[in-house]
Amino acid sequence: MIKLQARTKRHSRTARQLPLEDEKFARTKLSQTFSRTFTSIVDRYITGDITKPLLIFCPALLFLYVNFSAIRYLDLVASGLLPTDAVLPLLLIGVAMALEILLPIAFHISVVVGLSRLYTDSEMTALFACGITPMRILRIVAVVSLLVGVLMAFLTLYVRPWAYGLRYLLEQHAVAEFNFADMKPGHFYENPAGNHVLFFEGVDPISGRMQRVFIQTISGDTVTVVSADEAFHQPPDDGQGAGFLVCIRARSYDFSQSQLGVQTVSTELRVKLDSPDDVQIGYKRKAASTWELMGSLKSSGIAELQWRLSTPVFAFLMGLLGFPLSRANPRQGKYAKLFMSAVSYAVFYNLQLVAKSWVEQDIVKSIPGLWWPNLLLALLIAGLIWNRTGPAQQKTAACLFRG
Numbered sequence: 001m002i003k004l005q006a007r008t009k010r011h012s013r014t015a016r017q018l019p020l021e022d023e024k025f026a027r028t029k030l031s032q033t034f035s036r037t038f039t040s041i042v043d044r045y046i047t048g049d050i051t052k053p054l055l056i057f058c059p060a061l062l063f064l065y066v067n068f069s070a071i072r073y074l075d076l077v078a079s080g081l082l083p084t085d086a087v088l089p090l091l092l093i094g095v096a097m098a099l100e101i102l103l104p105i106a107f108h109i110s111v112v113v114g115l116s117r118l119y120t121d122s123e124m125t126a127l128f129a130c131g132i133t134p135m136r137i138l139r140i141v142a143v144v145s146l147l148v149g150v151l152m153a154f155l156t157l158y159v160r161p162w163a164y165g166l167r168y169l170l171e172q173h174a175v176a177e178f179n180f181a182d183m184k185p186g187h188f189y190e191n192p193a194g195n196h197v198l199f200f201e202g203v204d205p206i207s208g209r210m211q212r213v214f215i216q217t218i219s220g221d222t223v224t225v226v227s228a229d230e231a232f233h234q235p236p237d238d239g240q241g242a243g244f245l246v247c248i249r250a251r252s253y254d255f256s257q258s259q260l261g262v263q264t265v266s267t268e269l270r271v272k273l274d275s276p277d278d279v280q281i282g283y284k285r286k287a288a289s290t291w292e293l294m295g296s297l298k299s300s301g302i303a304e305l306q307w308r309l310s311t312p313v314f315a316f317l318m319g320l321l322g323f324p325l326s327r328a329n330p331r332q333g334k335y336a337k338l339f340m341s342a343v344s345y346a347v348f349y350n351l352q353l354v355a356k357s358w359v360e361q362d363i364v365k366s367i368p369g370l371w372w373p374n375l376l377l378a379l380l381i382a383g384l385i386w387n388r389t390g391p392a393q394q395k396t397a398a399c400l401f402r403g
Helices: 002-016 020-078 084-120 123-129 134-176 290-294 299-325 338-360 372-388 391-402
Strands: 196-203 210-219 222-234 244-255 262-272
Touching: 020 084, 020 134, 084 123, 084 134, 084 299, 084 338, 123 134, 134 290, 134 299, 210 244, 222 262, 290 299, 299 338, 299 372, 338 372
Parallel strands: none
Antiparallel strands: 196 210, 210 222, 222 244, 244 262
């Protein structure tokens, strides 16, 4: 007992002799550690509130897109314009292409809905009471928006030309391989090269031949129009190619710049059909690589290149716009600003389309090109954030946008 009392007194004297500076340093070190831990937890919490709605909105929008695309492709299958086995590859390619449009709006809505929930549940008020400033929330949104912008850059610079090139290739083979047994009367059928157009009004139920046939063929500067009473498909003798379309009691008209019209009447006229191997896919700027577009001097190529470069910036700015638009009262609900966010996205996305069309038509030069809608959007975001923050934080906001 005596030894225990002596040890206690010795430790108490040591504790009393602890310098005041060391005590303050220990408290400061503890508070800094707690602050870092608290802010890291807040960062993860707010990031989760932003990304969780994205995992719901983006698949939902993709599901709607797939449904509408499937209806359109199945209509082409029913009309005989598209084989059944080409529907699924075209849908998968369409999903990769649709992410370029659907990901920015899904992320913008996710930011608005996620932060609005914090306001309506008074969690944002509690965070402000604990010392978390609005600029801290903005930095978290900016980091997540930057990650989405990097993903958008990968989609626009690499996935977009690959998907369009594969889509053109599939459509070229699908349309070139006409299945005459599935062709329906009353439809216009055009080959991939665009130099043949076929139309017929009906089908003879006994012979299966097409009745009252119309064919237009373009060869150079000459346009040939064929009108026949009936026609049927004749496969090639060697089994290669698409064969011929034999027109019975046909009347053909040739139009060119040198001739107004030359009529030819024949009892049997054979029109050669293009084989899929004979049809070459022309230059498509959407399928061209980004490096190829950098050397293009055409206005259409410049517009496509700036579209790929400006789309990631647009996605980043739309994420930042969700921060000032998300402010809501507790009684409004977390979906109160959903309509406003959808309208804001539609307005600026259509401005992007208008700017692209102007550059393609050479109405606007490469500078400002497609960048002026993003500049207007950045000015709008800066104004909304400036009005939202208090005088003590406007200096921080000015430094943020100046940097």
